[in-house]
Each structure stands twice: as C-alpha cells, then as structure tokens.
Amino acid sequence: xxxxxxxxxxxxxxxxxxxxxxxxxxxxxxxxxxxxxxxxxxxxxxxxxxxxxxxxxxxxxxxxxxxxxxxxxxxxxxxxxxxxxxxxxxxxxxxxxxxxxxxxxxxxxxxxxxxxxxxxxxxxxxxxxxxxxxxxxxxxxxxxxxxxxxxxxxxxxxxxxxxxxxxxxxxxxxxxxxxxxxxxxxxxxxxxxxxxxxxxxxxxxxxxxxxxxxxxxxxxxxxxxxxxxxxxxxxxxxxxxxxxxxxxxxxxxxxxxxxxxxxxxxxxxxxxxxxxxxxxxxxxxxxxxxxxxxxxxxxxxxxxxxxxxxxxxxxxxxxxxxxxxxxxxxxxxxxxxxxxxxxxxxxxxxxxxxxxxxxxxxxxxxxxxxxxxxxxxxxxxxxxxxxxxxxxxxxxxxxxxxxxxxxxxxxxxxxxxxxxxxxxxxxxxxxxxxxxxxxxxxxxxxxxxxxxxxxxxxxxxxx
Ligand SMILES: NC(=O)c1ccc[n+]([C@@H]2O[C@H](COP(=O)([O-])OP(=O)(O)OC[C@H]3O[C@@H](n4cnc5c(N)ncnc54)[C@H](O)[C@@H]3O)[C@@H](O)[C@H]2O)c1
Numbered sequence: 001x002x003x004x005x006x007x008x009x010x011x012x013x014x015x016x017x018x019x020x021x022x023x024x025x026x027x028x029x030x031x032x033x034x035x036x037x038x039x040x041x042x043x044x045x046x047x048x049x050x051x052x053x054x055x056x057x058x059x060x061x062x063x064x065x066x067x068x069x070x071x072x073x074x075x076x077x078x079x080x081x082x083x084x085x086x087x088x089x090x091x092x093x094x095x096x097x098x099x100x101x102x103x104x105x106x107x108x109x110x111x112x113x114x115x116x117x118x119x120x121x122x123x124x125x126x127x128x129x130x131x132x133x134x135x136x137x138x139x140x141x142x143x144x145x146x147x148x149x150x151x152x153x154x155x156x157x158x159x160x161x162x163x164x165x166x167x168x169x170x171x172x173x174x175x176x177x178x179x180x181x182x183x184x185x186x187x188x189x190x191x192x193x194x195x196x197x198x199x200x201x202x203x204x205x206x207x208x209x210x211x212x213x214x215x216x217x218x219x220x221x222x223x224x225x226x227x228x229x230x231x232x233x234x235x236x237x238x239x240x241x242x243x244x245x246x247x248x249x250x251x252x253x254x255x256x257x258x259x260x261x262x263x264x265x266x267x268x269x270x271x272x273x274x275x276x277x278x279x280x281x282x283x284x285x286x287x288x289x290x291x292x293x294x295x296x297x298x299x300x301x302x303x304x305x306x307x308x309x310x311x312x313x314x315x316x317x318x319x320x321x322x323x324x325x326x327x328x329x330x331x332x333x334x335x336x337x338x339x340x341x342x343x344x345x346x347x348x349x350x351x352x353x354x355x356x357x358x359x360x361x362x363x364x365x366x367x368x369x370x371x372x373x374x375x376x377x378x379x380x381x382x383x384x385x386x387x388x389x390x391x392x393x394x395x396x397x398x399x400x401x402x403x404x405x406x407x408x409x410x411x412x413x414x415x416x417x418x419x420x421x422x423x424x425x426x427x428x429x430x431x432x433x434x435x436x437x438x439x440x441x442x443x444x445x446x447x448x449x450x451x452x453x454x455x456x457x458x459x460x461x462x463x
Contacts, residue, residue, distance in 0.1 A: 026260060026439045027431060031447060032163055038170045040449045041416050042253075045459075046148065046175060048409030049124060055080035055104075055117045055147075057138050058129035059088040060222050062152065065390055066127055067092045069399045071099045072388045076403045082107040082117040084222075118142045125406065127179075128152060131225035132237075136161045139176060143168045148175040150402060153240045156423045157233065159443070166445060169416045177402065177412050178419040180244040181390070182318060184397040186382065188245040189375035191322055191329040195249045196455070197373065199339070201326025203250055208242025209307035209319040218274060227278065230271055230288040235263065235430030236308040237288065240422040241318050243296075243306050244414075249322055253417050254453045256300040258442040263429035265289030270311035294429045296442070299450075306425060336360035337369065377401070377458065401458070410459040420445035 034040075054070050056063055059081060070076045078096050081089045086108040097103050105120055107113040111134075118126055118141045126142035128135055128151040136156050139149035149169075155178040156162045169176035182188060194200055218227050229237060250256050268286040275283045290311045296304040307319065320331035327339040338360050361369065374382075381400055385393030405412045421442075428440045444450055 026441050027435060029159065029428070029431075029441050029443045031443050031445075034447050035167065035171070038167070040446055040452075041166075041169050041173075041175075042446060042449045042452050043411045044173070044175070044415065045409050045411050046173070046406065049407060051075055051077050052403050052406045053077050053079040053122055053124045054127055055082065055120060055123035055125070056092070056127045056129060057082045057114045057117060058131075058134070058152075059083040059085075059092045060129070061217070061220060063088075063129035064092050064095065065395065066129060066399065067095055069388055069390055069396050070127075070403075071096065071101065072384075072396070073400050073403045075407045076399075077101070078104050079122045080105040080107065080117045080120050082114050084108065084111055084113070114138050115141055118145045118147060123147055125150060125402075131222060132157060132229055133225065136164060140164060140168050143172045143174040143176060146172070146174070148177075148406065150175075150177045150179050151419070152179050153181075154178070154238060154423045154426060155419050157237065157426045159424070159427045162420045162423055162427075162445070166416050166420055175406075175412055176416040176419060177414050178240065178422065179398060179402075180240050180414060180418075180422065181395045181398045182241040182320075183244045183248055183414065184377070184394040184401070185245075185392070186375075186378055186394070187329075187331050187335050188320060189378055189397075190370060190373060191320075192245070192249055192456075193375040194327070194329070194337075194373045195322065195324065196457075199327055199373065200322060200324030200329065201340075203302060203322060203324045205303050205305075205321075205323040206246030206249060207305045207307075207319045207321040208239075208244075208246045209309075209317055210238045210241050211307065211309050211314050211317040211319070213313055213316075214310045215274075215313075219278060224278065227271075227275060230310070231275060231283055231286050233426075233430070234265070234287040234289065234433050235427065236292045236294050236306060236425050238308055238310065239294065239306050239425035239429070242308075242320070243304065243422045243425060244418070245320060246304055246322065247418065247422060248456045250298060250302055250304075251454075251456050252298070252421055253446055253450050254456050255451060256298045256302065257444070257450045258296045258304075258421060259299050260297045260439045261294055261425065261428045261432060261442055262437055262439050263292060263294040263432040264437050265292040265433055274311065289433075292429060292433075294425050294432075296425075330360075337366060405459060408461050410461065413458055417445045417449075 089106045089108040107116045125148045142149045266289045272286040291309040294306045317332040322329045385396040388396040
C-alpha cells in the first residue's frame with residue numbers, strides 16, 4: 001500500500017513537473033489595456049437603418065461579385081465604388097446601372113482614393129475587397145469617418161493590426177466584421193444547428209483548412225500581391241475559412257475560448273518554383289512553407305487543427321470536420337454524418353445496423369435527418385441564395401445577413417472579436433514556427449468578456 005502511494009505521489013509530481021515545464025515554455029502575448037472610456041463590442045447593435053448604402057473598395061476578381069449580390073438584397077444600395085484601376089470601377093458601375101439602379105459615385109486612379117469613398121456622406125457601410133495589406137488602413141479610415149466596416153478574409157495579419165481594428169471599433173462604436181463566407185455554407189450551417197440542438201453531444205475536436213491549388217489564379221492578383229505576401233510571410237496566412245465555422249460550433253468567446261496554439265510547417269518547395277516561373281528569377285528567400293498546420297486548444301478541453309496549402313496539386317478542401325461525443329460531421333472529400341447508435345429516433349430511419357457509429361449515414365438517412373435539422377437560415381433564404389450564387393450561395397447568405405442585421409439594428413453574426421480570434425492564427429502560428437513550434441498563448445481579445453454571452457446565435461428581431 002505504502003509503495004502504491006509513493007508511486008502515485010511520484011506520478012503526480014511528474015505530471016505537475018510536466019505542466020510547469022509546459023507553462024514556462026508557453027510564449028506569452030500582450031493584451032494592451034483597454035483605453036479609458038472605451039467599451040467592448042460584444043452584442044453591440046447600431047441604430048436600425050431603412051436602407052444600407054454600401055461602398056465597395058477593391059473590384060478585382062472578388063469585388064464585382066459583392067456588387068452583384070448587393071443588387072439582389074432587399075434594403076441594400078450600392079452608392080459608391082473604388083479601385084485603383086478606373087476601368088474596374090466603370091465596369092462595376094455598369095453592373096449597377098444595368099440593373100436599373102442609380103449610378104454610384106466612382107473613385108479611382110490612386111491608392112488613397114478610398115479615403116474619398118469613406119468620407120462620402122452617402123455611404124453607411126464600407127465593404128473592403130482589396131489585397132491584404134490594404135484591408136486594415138481602409139477599414140480604420142472607414143470607421144474613423146463614421147462608417148461600418150466589412151472586410152474580406154483574412155481581415156488582418158498582425159497582432160498590432162488586430163488590436164487597431166478592435167480599438168477603433170470599440171472607440172467609434174462602429175461594426176467591424178470579417179466577411180467569413182464559409183460560416184454560411186449549407187453543410188456548415190446545418191452542422192452548427194445540429195450541434196446547437198445537442199445532436200453531436202459534447203464537441204471535442206474540429207478541423208478546418210484552406211487547401212486550394214491557386215495555380216490558375218496567381219498571375220491574376222493585382223501586382224502579384226498574394227504570392228508576394230506568401231514570399232515574405234511565414235505561418236498560416238489564410239486560416240479563417242477553416243477556423244470560422246469550427247469556432248462557431250465551439251461557442252468561442254461565448255463560453256469557451258482558445259488558450260494555446262502550436263504550429264508546424266513544411267519547407268517552401270513549390271512556392272519558390274511558382275515565383276521563379278512567374279518572375280523569371282529565383283526568390284532570395286521564401287518564408288511561407290508549402291503546408292502549415294496549427295493546433296489550438298480551448299479552455300473547455302477541445303482541440304482544433306487548421307491546415308493551409310495553396311501551392312500543391314491537391315483537390316480543394318476546407319476539411320471541416322467536427323467530432324462530438326455523440327456524433328461526427330465531415331465535409332471533404334464527401335459530406336457525411338455519423339452518430340452513435342440510438343441517437344437518432346425517427347421512423348424514417350432504417351434499423352441500427354445501418355446507423356452504426358462506425359459508418360456514415362446513407363443519403364436517405366441524411367435526407368430524413370435534414371427534415372428536422374436544416375438550419376433556419378437555409379429554410380429562409382437557401383433557395384434564393386442558390387439562385388443568386390457566390391460559392392454556391394454562401395456568399396449571398398452572408399451578405400443578406402449583414403444587411404438584414406444592420407437594417408434591423410441587431411448584433412451582427414460575427415463581431416470584431418471573431419475577426420480577431422480567427423485572424424490571430426496568422427501571427428500566432430508565425431511566432432510558434434519561429435520559436436521551434438513552441439506553444440503560444442492565445443490573447444483574450446475581448447479583454448475580460450469571454451463568458452459574457454453563453455452560446456453562439458444568429459440574432460432576430462424580438463417578436
Ligand atoms: N471569401 C472568399 O471566398 C474570397 C475569395 C477570393 C478572394 N477573397 C479575398 O478578397 C480580397 C481580394 O482578392 P481578389 O482575388 O479580388 O484580388 P485582386 O487582386 O483580383 O483584387 C484586388 C483589387 O483591389 C484593388 N486595390 C488594391 N489596393 C487598393 C486601394 N488602396 N484602393 C482601391 N483599390 C485597391 C486592386 O486594384 C484590385 O482590383 C482578398 O482579401 C482575398 O483574400 C475572398
């Protein structure tokens with residue numbers, strides 16, 4: 001007995017020792033004090049507005065689609081357009097007038113013309129679709145000039161930029177939302193709904209990724225900005241598509257929160273080759289590893305894996321996988337659900353032999369399941385979203401919700417702290433990688449508000 005107690009004590013000591021060692025190895029990150037007089041933006045709602053007047057900055061490959069979608073959204077009006085390239089602005093303005101709407105104000109010709117759009121009194125919302133380096137300056141200027149800001153993904157890449165966006169949003173009382181469209185894809189929305197109804201049990205693990213061979217795209221980015229960003233930046237520079245939908249399922253900063261991140265990457269192999277092919281000379285260095293993996297831990301004992309590879313010949317995948325104690329959802333390469341026996345009780349369901357926890361449900365079973373578990377947003381506007389399109393409809397649902405919440409004076413579906421947490425994978429993975437994959441502490445971007453709200457939800461007007 002005495003020997004057993006000694007062994008247990010030794011075990012406890014060694015566990016405590018390991019924890020202490022881990023804690024000392026964890027790289028701390030600063031949380032700057034909230035400036036006096038500033039409040040958080042949790043559940044922030046602006047005054048309702050009948051019409052949302054939208055100004056779009058950046059009309060390259062992605063921007064014109066936003067203009068097109070806004071033309072289809074009740075209560076949205078495209079009142080201003082801006083791009084460095086005048087022809088891009090003219091082309092987008094024609095889309096608006098061809099739809100029988102008033103010609104928007106047009107700003108172009110230089111990299112600071114966006115300032116005029118932000119100062120335009122006929123704009124309520126500045127929708128930022130530029131290259132990554134321009135996201136933050138445009139959004140900050142928009143908020144400083146009384147406009148809400150919606151920023152394409154990833155909104156920001158450094159901790160300093162993230163804190164600038166948070167502080168400016170808190171001080172100006174203007175929304176600052178990241179346009180994370182993948183939170184609105186049909187499979188992700190339905191899975192979120194199932195998780196919220198408890199169907200997946202306690203959520204344990206999530207996976208997400210951006211695996212997209214950008215070979216056909218590289219040479220079309222304005223001034224080669226995207227490849228150049230990868231050339232000079234180590235870490236997962238595009239983590240938000242993978243992380244966003246997982247974070248919503250895990251109620252991040254709504255009862256749970258990320259605590260630590262650890263990253264690993266491969267060497268840069270194909271990246272420098274693409275650079276050489278495109279630019280005609282080898283790059284002196286290439287910082288972004290072809291494949292980057294970041295692992296995150298949460299306060300409530302969950303884990304997340306996020307991956308990034310835009311260089312190699314892999315089929316497109318955002319992974320999107322959720323493991324719960326009662327069920328499992330997987331999106332790529334084929335969508336599927338699996339549940340423990342007996343979890344689903346519906347007369348439509350075949351016997352449990354076909355509903356084992358070790359197999360995916362059949363198509364017929366999923367169809368039956370979705371009769372009860374289709375996300376209300378899909379029921380509401382899924383058909384219209386498919387008709388308008390934008391990555392199969394998810395872009396439309398995102399824009400529709402943004403305008404709907406602004407018109408109804410509701411908190412937006414994604415707040416500035418979601419933006420911060422999802423974007424933080426870029427700078428935190430860089431820190432981890434540059435320090436031998438050391439664990440890095442995840443900052444509390446809410447500065448004390450992590451548990452203020454319990455559970456993620458989409459807001460609707462009170463009945
Ligand atoms: N959410 C998604 O699914 C998705 C898909 C594609 C791209 N994106 C994002 O959209 C953004 C734009 O990507 P893209 O593929 O359209 O790139 P792009 O290079 O085709 O377009 C960027 C445009 O911004 C303009 N621009 C740059 N700086 C400007 C400034 N200071 N003022 C005005 N205009 C400026 C450029 O002239 C160009 O027309 C990026 O943030 C990207 O990550 C998101």
